[in-house]
Amino acid sequence: MNASLRLVEGEGVLAAAAPYRLLVLGVGGGGCRAARHVASLLSDLNVAAIDSDDQALKETALPVQLSIGRALTRGFGAGGDAAIGKVAAEDEDVKLRKLVEGMDLVFVITTLGGGTGSGAAPVVARLAHEQGALTICFASTPFDFEANRDKGAAQEALRQLRMHSDATICLPNQRLLEIVPDQAPLKSAFDASDHMISMAVIGIWKLLTEVGLIRLNFSDLKNLVENSGGACSFGYAEGEGPDKAQQASQALLASPLLDHGNVLAQADAFLVNILGGPDLALLDVQRVMSNIQQVAKHEAKVFMGATVDDDWQGRLMVTVLAAEHWVARTPLAPVVPPPAPPEPAVAAPVAAAQAGESAAVLPAQSELVFEKRDRGRFEKSEPTKHGDEDLDVPTFLRRGIKILSDRA
Amino acid sequence: MSAPPIVALEVGTSTVRALVGELTDEGQLIVTGMGESPSRGVRKGEVIDFDNALACVRDALQKAEDNSHVTINAVHLLVSGGHISSHVNHGSAPVLGDDHEIGPADIENAEKMARAVSLPTGHEVLHSIHQRYLVDGNLPVVNPEGLEGTKIGVDMLIVHGQCNAMRNIVRVVRSAQVDVADVAFSGLCTALAVLTPAEKKNGVLMMDLGGGTTDYIAYAEERLADAGAFAVGGDHLSNDLAFGFGLPPSEAERIKLEFGTAVPDFALRNQTVTVNPGTGQPPRQVRLADLQTILHVRIEEILVLVREQLRQNKLISKLGSGVVLTGGGARLKKVEQLAEKIFGLPCRIGKPREVSGMVSVMEQPECAAVVGMLRYAAKSVPPRSGIIDWIIKIFRRKS
Numbered sequence: 001m002n003a004s005l006r007l008v009e010g011e012g013v014l015a016a017a018a019p020y021r022l023l024v025l026g027v028g029g030g031g032c033r034a035a036r037h038v039a040s041l042l043s044d045l046n047v048a049a050i051d052s053d054d055q056a057l058k059e060t061a062l063p064v065q066l067s068i069g070r071a072l073t074r075g076f077g078a079g080g081d082a083a084i085g086k087v088a089a090e091d092e093d094v095k096l097r098k099l100v101e102g103m104d105l106v107f108v109i110t111t112l113g114g115g116t117g118s119g120a121a122p123v124v125a126r127l128a129h130e131q132g133a134l135t136i137c138f139a140s141t142p143f144d145f146e147a148n149r150d151k152g153a154a155q156e157a158l159r160q161l162r163m164h165s166d167a168t169i170c171l172p173n174q175r176l177l178e179i180v181p182d183q184a185p186l187k188s189a190f191d192a193s194d195h196m197i198s199m200a201v202i203g204i205w206k207l208l209t210e211v212g213l214i215r216l217n218f219s220d221l222k223n224l225v226e227n228s229g230g231a232c233s234f235g236y237a238e239g240e241g242p243d244k245a246q247q248a249s250q251a252l253l254a255s256p257l258l259d260h261g262n263v264l265a266q267a268d269a270f271l272v273n274i275l276g277g278p279d280l281a282l283l284d285v286q287r288v289m290s291n292i293q294q295v296a297k298h299e300a301k302v303f304m305g306a307t308v309d310d311d312w313q314g315r316l317m318v319t320v321l322a323a324e325h326w327v328a329r330t331p332l333a334p335v336v337p338p339p340a341p342p343e344p345a346v347a348a349p350v351a352a353a354q355a356g357e358s359a360a361v362l363p364a365q366s367e368l369v370f371e372k373r374d375r376g377r378f379e380k381s382e383p384t385k386h387g388d389e390d391l392d393v394p395t396f397l398r399r400g401i402k403i404l405s406d407r408a
Numbered sequence: 409m410s411a412p413p414i415v416a417l418e419v420g421t422s423t424v425r426a427l428v429g430e431l432t433d434e435g436q437l438i439v440t441g442m443g444e445s446p447s448r449g450v451r452k453g454e455v456i457d458f459d460n461a462l463a464c465v466r467d468a469l470q471k472a473e474d475n476s477h478v479t480i481n482a483v484h485l486l487v488s489g490g491h492i493s494s495h496v497n498h499g500s501a502p503v504l505g506d507d508h509e510i511g512p513a514d515i516e517n518a519e520k521m522a523r524a525v526s527l528p529t530g531h532e533v534l535h536s537i538h539q540r541y542l543v544d545g546n547l548p549v550v551n552p553e554g555l556e557g558t559k560i561g562v563d564m565l566i567v568h569g570q571c572n573a574m575r576n577i578v579r580v581v582r583s584a585q586v587d588v589a590d591v592a593f594s595g596l597c598t599a600l601a602v603l604t605p606a607e608k609k610n611g612v613l614m615m616d617l618g619g620g621t622t623d624y625i626a627y628a629e630e631r632l633a634d635a636g637a638f639a640v641g642g643d644h645l646s647n648d649l650a651f652g653f654g655l656p657p658s659e660a661e662r663i664k665l666e667f668g669t670a671v672p673d674f675a676l677r678n679q680t681v682t683v684n685p686g687t688g689q690p691p692r693q694v695r696l697a698d699l700q701t702i703l704h705v706r707i708e709e710i711l712v713l714v715r716e717q718l719r720q721n722k723l724i725s726k727l728g729s730g731v732v733l734t735g736g737g738a739r740l741k742k743v744e745q746l747a748e749k750i751f752g753l754p755c756r757i758g759k760p761r762e763v764s765g766m767v768s769v770m771e772q773p774e775c776a777a778v779v780g781m782l783r784y785a786a787k788s789v790p791p792r793s794g795i796i797d798w799i800i801k802i803f804r805r806k807s
Binding site for chain 1 (some may be wrong): 420451452454455456490638639640643644646647648650651652653657677678680692693695697698700701705706708709714729
C-alpha cells in the first residue's frame with residue numbers, strides 16, 4: 001500500500017546482518033534526521049523512520065518509512081503537540097508492532113520537546129518492549145535557546161520513555177554548547193546533536209558486533225541497562241597517534257557529555273568499550289581503563305570490552321555507557337506505586353491506562369516516586385499550589401533533576 | 409518638632425522588622441530607629457504560631473524603641489501572603505446636574521461603583537487604587553473634574569486578601585499592646601520605596617523576593633496595572649537545599665547565603681563545599697554544581713511564575729523600564745542576570761530611595777517594604793477601606 005509495508009514484505013533483508021536482530025527507529029523530525037545520520041555512517045544497519053510529517057519523512061530517504069497519524073494530521077506533522085503525536089502512534093499500533101516483531105534489540109532515537117518525538121516515541125518504545133525486544137531509547141532534550149520547544153513536555157516525555165523502555169539515554173543538547181564553538185553556525189549545533197546520538201548508537205552497535213579482543217556481549221548490555229533504573233548516560237572520545245589512549249581517556253573525562261567526569265565518578269555501574277585498529281595494544285586498553293578507574297567509585301560494577309576494526313588503524317575510540325543507579329531488579333515489581341495520593345499526577349495512572357493489559361505483565365521499570373516526606377518547614381502552612389503542582393516540593397525533585405552529592 | 413514619628417512594622421517570614429521614621433516639614437523622610445528580630449512562627453507571610461510570632465514582634469518593637477528613644481503606641485502594619493491578589497474593576501455613573509459639568513460627587517459615585525466588587529469568599533478589599541477616568545467612554549483623562557460629559561467611568565485596581573490571614577497578624581500586634589493604625593499590602597509599599605517616578609511612568613515590574621512570599625507590582629501605561637503575591641520565596645530555596653543534601657534548615661540557609669547563585673557557574677562545577685549536617689554527623693562534601701542547580705531551578709521557577717502572571721494580563725510588552733528586584737532574594741548572586749534572561753528586559757536591584765538617617769537601612773533591599781510603609785503612612789491620610797476599619801474597630805471594642 002505504501003512504503004511502510006515494504007519492511008514487512010522484505011523481512012529477510014532485516015534478519016540477515018548480525019546474530020542480533022537490531023532495528024534503529026528514528027521517531028519524529030529530529031529522530032529521523034539523526035537516524036539518517038546513523039544510516040549514512042553505518043550502511044549495514046536496519047534503520048526505519050517514523051514521523052507524522054510526510055514531507056520530512058520523504059526527505060530522510062531511508063528505505064523504510066512509516067507515516068503515522070494520517071487520519072489526524074493528514075501527513076502535516078503533529079505541530080508541536082505531544083498529545084497528537086501520542087494518538088498518532090497509537091493509531092498505528094498494528095503496523096508498529098509488525099515493524100518491531102522478532103527484534104532482539106530496538107534503538108528508538110528521538111528528539112524531545114516537539115510533537116511527534118515527545119508523543120510517539122514512548123508509545124513506540126512500549127510496543128517494542130512488549131514485543132520482547134531489549135529497547136534502548138536515545139533522546140535528546142532541547143537546547144535552552146529553542147524557545148519553540150516545550151521543555152516541560154520534554155521532561156514529561158523523558159519520564160514516559162524511562163518507564164516504557166529498558167533504558168533511556170538522555171543526551172541534553174545544552175551540554176553540547178560547551179563543545180560547539182561560540183561562533184559556529186547554528187546548523188553545526190544541530191549537526192553536533194545528530195552526531196552525538198549517532199555516536200551513541202554506533203558505539204553500542206559496534207560493541208555488540210565487532211570482533212572483540214575482549215568481548216562484551218548482548219547479555220552484558222542487557223544486564224547493565226535492565227538494572228540501570230532506566231537512566232543511562234553516554235559519552236565517547238577519540239584519540240589518534242601513539243598517544244591515543246591517553247588522549248582519548250583525557251578527552252572522555254573532560255567531556256561535557258559525562259559532566260566532566262562527574263557522571264563516571266558517581267555511576268554505580270558502567271560499560272566501557274574501546275574500539276581501535278589492528279594496532280590496538282594491550283597497553284592502550286590498560287591505560288584507558290586505569291584512567292577511568294581512577295575517577296570511578298571503587299565498588300562500581302564495570303563491564304569492559306575492546307574491539308578491533310580495520311578502519312581504525314592508528315586511532316582509538318572509547319565509549320562509555322554509565323548507569324546512574326544500580327538496582328537489582330526484583331522481578332514483577334508492582335508497577336503502580338502503592339495508593340499514591342493525588343500527588344502532582346505522577347505518570348503512573350497515565351501509564352497504566354495507556355499500557356492497558358501490558359502493565360500487569362511487564363516487569364516495567366521502577367519510576368522515581370516522590371517520597372511522601374514530611375513537609376518539614378512548611379508543615380503547618382497551607383500548601384502552595386499552582387495549577388496541579390505543589391510548589392512546596394523542591395523544584396529539582398519535581399523536574400526529576402538528579403543530585404549527585406551524597407545525602408547524609 | 410515636625411510631625412510625630414511613624415512606625416512601620418513588618419511581620420515577615422524571616423525577619424520581624426520595625427522602623428521608626430519622621431517626615432520633616434520639607435517632606436524628607438528620616439529614619440530614626442529600627443528593631444529587627446529573627447522571625448519565628450510565620451510561614452509564607454502568615455502567622456502559624458501565635459506565641460512565637462508575638463514574642464518576635466515584642467522583641468523587634470522593644471529594640472526599635474531603645475534605638476529611637478520613642479515610645480511606640482501605634483504601628484502601620486504590612487501584610488503579604490499568597491492570598492493577596494488583584495483585579496481591575498470598572499465603575500461608571502451618570503453626571504448629575506443640568507450643566508453636565510463633572511463634579512467631585514460624580515467622581516465619587518463612579519468610584520463607589522468600581523469598588524463594589526464580588527470577591528472570593530472570605531476575602532476583603534485591601535486597597536482600591538484608581539487607574540484612569542473615562543468621560544463618555546472616550547479616551548482616558550487624568551483629572552475629569554470640571555470637564556463636561558454625561559457619563560463618567562473609572563477603572564480601579566482592587567487589591568484584596570483573605571480576611572482571616574490578615575486578622576491573625578493584626579491580632580498578634582494588638583496582643584503586644586500596640587495599636588494598628590493602618591494596614592497595607594507590602595508589595596505596594598515596597599514599590600513606593602524603590603521605584604522612581606520615571607520608572608512608574610514608563611512601565612515597570614517590581615518584585616520583592618521575600619523569605620516566604622514573592623510580592624509583585626506592575627506599572628504599565630502610567631498606572632498601577634497589577635499587584636499580588638505568591639507564597640514561594642527564599643524559604644523554599646533553603647528548604648530545597650536542606651532536602652537535597654539532607655541538612656538542617658540553618659545549615660542549608662548558611663550555604664545558600666555563602667555559595668548561592670541564581671545562574672550556575674560552569675567554571676566552578678567540580679568544586680565541593682563542606683557542610684556540617686549537625687546531630688553528631690561528621691562534616692561532608694557536597695558538589696557546588698548540585699547546590700547551584702537546586703537554587704537555579706527554584707529561583708527560575710519563581711520568576712517564571714510572575715512572568716506568566718503578567719503574560720496573562722498582557723503586560724510584559726508594556727514594561728519600558730524593565731524589572732526591579734528587591735527583598736532578601738535580591739542578594740542572591742546573578743539574580744538580575746537570570747531575570748533579564750527570563751523577562752527579556754533590563755533588570756536592576758532596588759534599594760530604598762530618598763531616605764536619610766540610618767545608612768544601613770538605605771543599603772538593604774530587605775528594608776524596602778518598611779521604608780515604603782513610612783512613606784505611604786506619611787503621605788496619605790488614606791481613605792481607609794472597609795476591612796481595615798472593621799478589623800481595627802473589632803479590636804478596639806475588645807480591648
